[in-house]
Each structure stands twice: as structure tokens, then as C-alpha cells.
Amino acid sequence: MGHILIRDVCKSYRNRRITRRGSRDPYQPGETMRILDHINLEFCEGEMVCLLGPSGCGKSTLLRLIAGFDMTTAGEVVIDGRKVVGPSPNHIFVFQHSGLLPWMTVWQNVELGVRNVEDLRTRQEKVQENIDMVDLTDFEQHYPHQLSGGMKRRAELARALAANPDVLIMDEPFNGLDFLSHMRIREEIVNMHELLRKTTLVVTHDIDDALLMGDRIVVMGGRPAQIKLNRQLDFPHPRDPKKNAALGDLRDELFLMLGVSYAV
Amino acid sequence: MNRSATHTRSLLMERASELVGWRRGKRRIVLPLVALAVILLAWELTTRYSGWSAQVFPSPSRVMRGMGELIVNGMLLRHSIASLFRVTAGFYLAIIFAIPIGIVLGRVETLNLMLNPVIQFLRPISPLAWIPLAVLWFGIGDKPAVFLIFLACFFPLVVATAIAARAINPVFFQVAANFKFNRWETTTKVIVPAIMPDVLTALRLTVGIGWLVVVAAEMLAVRSGLGYLILDSRNALRMDYVMVGMMMIGLIGIALDDLMRRLVYLHPALQRAY
The missing domain is CATH 1.20.5 (Single alpha-helices involved in coiled-coils or other helix-helix interfaces)
Incomplete structure (x- = not known):
């Protein structure tokens, strides 16, 4: 489960432009902005896909379409043969800034993931299990504002995993984290993926994150965005682009493709 | 060493x-x-x-003596309780109506466009301007006073609630949709807790307004309350009692504000805005 097909997806937004005061017609239909242009992609079951691209290129828009938070202008997103028509616990979104509900404790937040489990005992066991998995034992009764940035991210991950979704969607999961938390959570996501083999989509702008984590790297770019590269990676973990020449070459290629250079 | x-x-x-x-x-x-x-x-x-004579401007010692008299004969307690009862009744009524209406206005754009101009039109009308109508509709006694306090509290509360409900971080609604909250759950588990910090601030301001209005409301058609005490004492030319009434209003005002300020300690997540 967790096969994703993105078929000829386009997404446009219409800007409603407000003209100067005194204008007869304050709301004019602004021009339509096309964000995504005929995107075709296929992700296999259990794949870890890293979406790379400059900021504002439409990576997050594509994720929101897959999550069902937003509707496509044309084309369709199909998960396991079913067209995505809205949000569902089957594809859980992990938000760029915290998506934890701040008025609920870690426990209550994680419990949202197992809402459909009828039996109280099973539910409690599952919540505990997922909290333990992300190493937040003893923080069950803490509120999000009492946690560090990394702990918040892990709590949200626990909530997403508790729902046992087929697809996990992460929008810049390392945004705003300090260096060490970044490293740690990256490792945890990879370990968890090795263990659970859920189709995982990660949006990032960090080339190294994509190289170290991804089973597949998709580079987007241009306006409107198109797929610049779609490459499967067959390197075993743990990976290190400094030691693996092929990985290092790919890294150079990605830097070139994104129009930046590592050496300054 | x-x-x-x-x-x-x-x-x-x-x-x-x-x-x-x-x-x-x-x-x-x-x-x-x-x-x-x-x-x-x-x-x-x-x-x-x-x-100046003591009838016009009583000294603090004289006012203190007056306060002692009013405490001993129970009048101060009786009038304070009467005023507090009216404020409480009007304030609770305002909460019951204003918060649900505010939530709906904040979340349903069509209703907001329809009703916001009406509310903004009624809001600047002082509750005191409603006195003639209040007496005509509700007669004399507690009812018109409670109605005036209700009006005074309702508008600020409904506006604050609507603004808070509109400003809720959209991420929370996406989370709710992702975990398949129904409409009722979205309201009780997302909207209400999300607006709570702002609503508490509004409640704190509103209770102050209600307390401000009760004195004026009690100067008509009632025979109890701190407003009545002040009016009655003026008629009896007891300026010391007038000042006792004023002081009591100030003291209870401080106490009410302090009480409202402490409401944020009811829940650990209330102490910050979202």
C-alpha cells in the first residue's frame, strides 16, 4: 500500500488584485498564476521520496495536493487506485512549523492518530508505543510549548505514525531545528522508514538531506514548476557522499542543477 | 580553605x-x-x-466612619451583592449569546458580511441610551439593569470573539481534516480552545465595562445596589456615604479584574496565544 500516481497535474491560483482606492471596480480579476505545469510522477510502495527545489517552486503545493488539502486545477493524484478528493488519515501530513494542537498534551495529540480504534486498552497501548518509539517517554503530559523544537517534531511524527497511514507527507521536517536536532531527526526518520516501509514524501531544500535519505530524488524547478530530475537511488544506508564516489558525483550534479556551488 | x-x-x-x-x-x-x-x-x-463643609467634601476619617456604619448595619454588603448579582447575570447572558455568535461570524464569511455592519452600528451606542427602552420593555427591578449590562458586555465580546475565530491558524483546521474531525469536533476541539486566550482577555475587559455600567443602571428604577446607594445618599445629603459607595465600586472592580486575570491559570495551555 502507498503507491502514488501523479497524473498530468496542473495547479493555478488566481490572484485577486486590489487596485488603488477610488477605482470604480476595486476587485478586478487578477492574472492567473500557474504553479505546477503537467506534472507526472509515480512513487512506488514504501519508497522514500525527497523533493528538492528552490523555495517557491511549488514543492509544497504538490504536497498539499497529494494530502488533499487543495484541489488540482487539472489532472489527478491517485493513491492505491483511488483518486485523492480530500484529506484522510491514510495520508498524514507533517507540517513545516508545528502541527501539534497546542492545547493538547503530547498524549492527547498522539491519541488523535488512533481515534478510530474502538477499544480503550488497545488505543492506550498504541499511543504509548508510538510515544516510546520517538523517545518522548515521560513527556506524555507536557504541552507543546513546553517541548524543544526537536521534541515537537518527534511528537508530531509519533502522531502521524500512530494513525498507521500508507503515506507520510513531510513538509520541510528539519525547518527551524538546530544542527544536532536536524541530524538526529533525519536519522530517526530513516530508521523508522527502514522499519515500517511507509511511502514517505519529504520536501526539502537541502541537497544532503535528499542524498542521505531518499530512495528517489525528484528535482523541481522553473516557473511554472516542472520535473527537472527523477532519479532512483540504490545506495545502502548508512550513506556518506564523501566516501561513496557515485553519491558524490550525484551531489555535484544536483548542485549544478540547482544553480549553486558548494565551494565558495 | x-x-x-x-x-x-x-x-x-x-x-x-x-x-x-x-x-x-x-x-x-x-x-x-x-x-x-x-x-x-x-x-x-x-x-x-x-x-469646605463636611457635607460638601467629607474627610477620609469621616468616610471611614460612614463605611463602618454601613458595614455594621449590613447595607454595604446588601448593596454590593445586589450589584454583583446584576453584573453576573448580564455578563453570563452576554457570554452565552456573544461567544457562539462571535464564532459563527468569525468562521462564516457570508454571515459576517451581513451582520458585521449591524453590530458595528449598534456597538458605539452607549448602553445608557437604551435606558428609556429598557424600562419600557422590562419595567422596573432587576431586569432592565441586567439588560443594560448585557448590552454593554455583548458587543465587545462578540467582536473580540469573531476576530479571534477568524484569525485561527489554518494549520489547525488542516490537522482536524487530516484526522477526520467532524464539524462538532472541529468546533469543540479546535475553534473553542484556539480562541480561548483571546476570549479570556476580552472577558477581562468586558467585566470591567459591565461593572462600569451597573452603577448607572442602578440609578433608575431599582432600590438596591451600589448605584442606588450613591443616588439615595445624595438625596439624603450624605456625601460620606456617596464616597463609601464609590470606594466599594473601586475595590470590587479591582477584585473582579484580579479574578478574571487568574482565569488563565485554569489550564496550562491558556497562558500563551496560538
């Missing part, structure tokens, strides 16, 4: 910082009392040397 000296010093420093903390806590009580004493002294001196 050297080490133990350092240790002693650090203990002393700790003790000193505790003392500073204690003194800082004490300053919060002592300094206002100093100001109060100065004002009372100035008041006493003014009454003594200004040549």
Missing part, C-alpha cells in the same frame, strides 16, 4: 538574591500603599484647610 570560602560566598549570594526577590514582591504591595497614604493625607489636609 579557599574552596570553602567560595562556597560560603556563593551561599551568601544565593541568600541575597532570595532577599532581593522577597523585597521585589514586597515592593508590589508597599509602593501602592505609600501612594494611597499620600493621597489620603492630601485629602485629609484639603478637607481640613479648604474651608
Whole structure:
């Protein structure tokens, strides 16, 4: 489960432009902005896909379409043969800034993931299990504002995993984290993926994150965005682009493709 | 030797910082009392040397005596309770109506476009302007007074709730949709807790407004309450009682505000905005 097909997806937004005061017609239909242009992609079951691209290129828009938070202008997103028509616990979104509900404790937040489990005992066991998995034992009764940035991210991950979704969607999961938390959570996501083999989509702008984590790297770019590269990676973990020449070459290629250079 | 000296010093420093903390806590009580004493002294001196008669400008000592009399004969308690009852009733009524309406206005754009102009039109009308209608509709007694307090509390509360409901972070709704909340759950588990910090601030301001209005409301058609006490004492030319009434309003006002301020301690997540 967790096969994703993105078929000829386009997404446009219409800007409603407000003209100067005194204008007869304050709301004019602004021009339509096309964000995504005929995107075709296929992700296999259990794949870890890293979406790379400059900021504002439409990576997050594509994720929101897959999550069902937003509707496509044309084309369709199909998960396991079913067209995505809205949000569902089957594809859980992990938000760029915290998506934890701040008025609920870690426990209550994680419990949202197992809402459909009828039996109280099973539910409690599952919540505990997922909290333990992300190493937040003893923080069950803490509120999000009492946690560090990394702990918040892990709590949200626990909530997403508790729902046992087929697809996990992460929008810049390392945004705003300090260096060490970044490293740690990256490792945890990879370990968890090795263990659970859920189709995982990660949006990032960090080339190294994509190289170290991804089973597949998709580079987007241009306006409107198109797929610049779609490459499967067959390197075993743990990976290190400094030691693996092929990985290092790919890294150079990605830097070139994104129009930046590592050496300054 | 050297080490133990350092240790002693650090203990002393700790003790000193505790003392500073204690003194800082004490300053919060002592300094206002100093100001109060100065004002009372100035008041006493003014009454003594200004040549105004005690009927026109009673001295603090005289007001204190008046307060003693009113406490002993139970009038002060009776009138305070009557006023507090009216404020409570009007305030609760306002909460019951204003918060649900505010939520709906904040979340349903069509209704907001329809009703917001009406609310903005009614809002600046002083509750006191409603007095003739209130008496006509509700007769005399508690009802018109409660109605006026309701009006005074309702509009600020509905506007604050609507603004808070509109400003809820959209991520929370996406989370709710992702975990398949139904409409009722979205309301009780997302909207209500999300607006709570803002609503508490609004409640704190609103109860102050209600308390402000009750005195005016009690100057018509009722025979109890601190407003009535002031009006009645004026008719009896007892300015000391008038001042006792004013002081009581101030004291209860402080107490109410303090009570409302403490509401944020009801829930650990309430102490910050989202």
C-alpha cells in the first residue's frame, strides 16, 4: 500500500488584485498564476521520496495536493487506485512549523492518530508505543510549548505514525531545528522508514538531506514548476557522499542543477 | 580553605538574591500603599484647610466612619451583592449569546458580511441610551439593569470573539481534516480552545465595562445596589456615604479584574496565544 500516481497535474491560483482606492471596480480579476505545469510522477510502495527545489517552486503545493488539502486545477493524484478528493488519515501530513494542537498534551495529540480504534486498552497501548518509539517517554503530559523544537517534531511524527497511514507527507521536517536536532531527526526518520516501509514524501531544500535519505530524488524547478530530475537511488544506508564516489558525483550534479556551488 | 570560602560566598549570594526577590514582591504591595497614604493625607489636609463643609467634601476619617456604619448595619454588603448579582447575570447572558455568535461570524464569511455592519452600528451606542427602552420593555427591578449590562458586555465580546475565530491558524483546521474531525469536533476541539486566550482577555475587559455600567443602571428604577446607594445618599445629603459607595465600586472592580486575570491559570495551555 502507498503507491502514488501523479497524473498530468496542473495547479493555478488566481490572484485577486486590489487596485488603488477610488477605482470604480476595486476587485478586478487578477492574472492567473500557474504553479505546477503537467506534472507526472509515480512513487512506488514504501519508497522514500525527497523533493528538492528552490523555495517557491511549488514543492509544497504538490504536497498539499497529494494530502488533499487543495484541489488540482487539472489532472489527478491517485493513491492505491483511488483518486485523492480530500484529506484522510491514510495520508498524514507533517507540517513545516508545528502541527501539534497546542492545547493538547503530547498524549492527547498522539491519541488523535488512533481515534478510530474502538477499544480503550488497545488505543492506550498504541499511543504509548508510538510515544516510546520517538523517545518522548515521560513527556506524555507536557504541552507543546513546553517541548524543544526537536521534541515537537518527534511528537508530531509519533502522531502521524500512530494513525498507521500508507503515506507520510513531510513538509520541510528539519525547518527551524538546530544542527544536532536536524541530524538526529533525519536519522530517526530513516530508521523508522527502514522499519515500517511507509511511502514517505519529504520536501526539502537541502541537497544532503535528499542524498542521505531518499530512495528517489525528484528535482523541481522553473516557473511554472516542472520535473527537472527523477532519479532512483540504490545506495545502502548508512550513506556518506564523501566516501561513496557515485553519491558524490550525484551531489555535484544536483548542485549544478540547482544553480549553486558548494565551494565558495 | 579557599574552596570553602567560595562556597560560603556563593551561599551568601544565593541568600541575597532570595532577599532581593522577597523585597521585589514586597515592593508590589508597599509602593501602592505609600501612594494611597499620600493621597489620603492630601485629602485629609484639603478637607481640613479648604474651608469646605463636611457635607460638601467629607474627610477620609469621616468616610471611614460612614463605611463602618454601613458595614455594621449590613447595607454595604446588601448593596454590593445586589450589584454583583446584576453584573453576573448580564455578563453570563452576554457570554452565552456573544461567544457562539462571535464564532459563527468569525468562521462564516457570508454571515459576517451581513451582520458585521449591524453590530458595528449598534456597538458605539452607549448602553445608557437604551435606558428609556429598557424600562419600557422590562419595567422596573432587576431586569432592565441586567439588560443594560448585557448590552454593554455583548458587543465587545462578540467582536473580540469573531476576530479571534477568524484569525485561527489554518494549520489547525488542516490537522482536524487530516484526522477526520467532524464539524462538532472541529468546533469543540479546535475553534473553542484556539480562541480561548483571546476570549479570556476580552472577558477581562468586558467585566470591567459591565461593572462600569451597573452603577448607572442602578440609578433608575431599582432600590438596591451600589448605584442606588450613591443616588439615595445624595438625596439624603450624605456625601460620606456617596464616597463609601464609590470606594466599594473601586475595590470590587479591582477584585473582579484580579479574578478574571487568574482565569488563565485554569489550564496550562491558556497562558500563551496560538
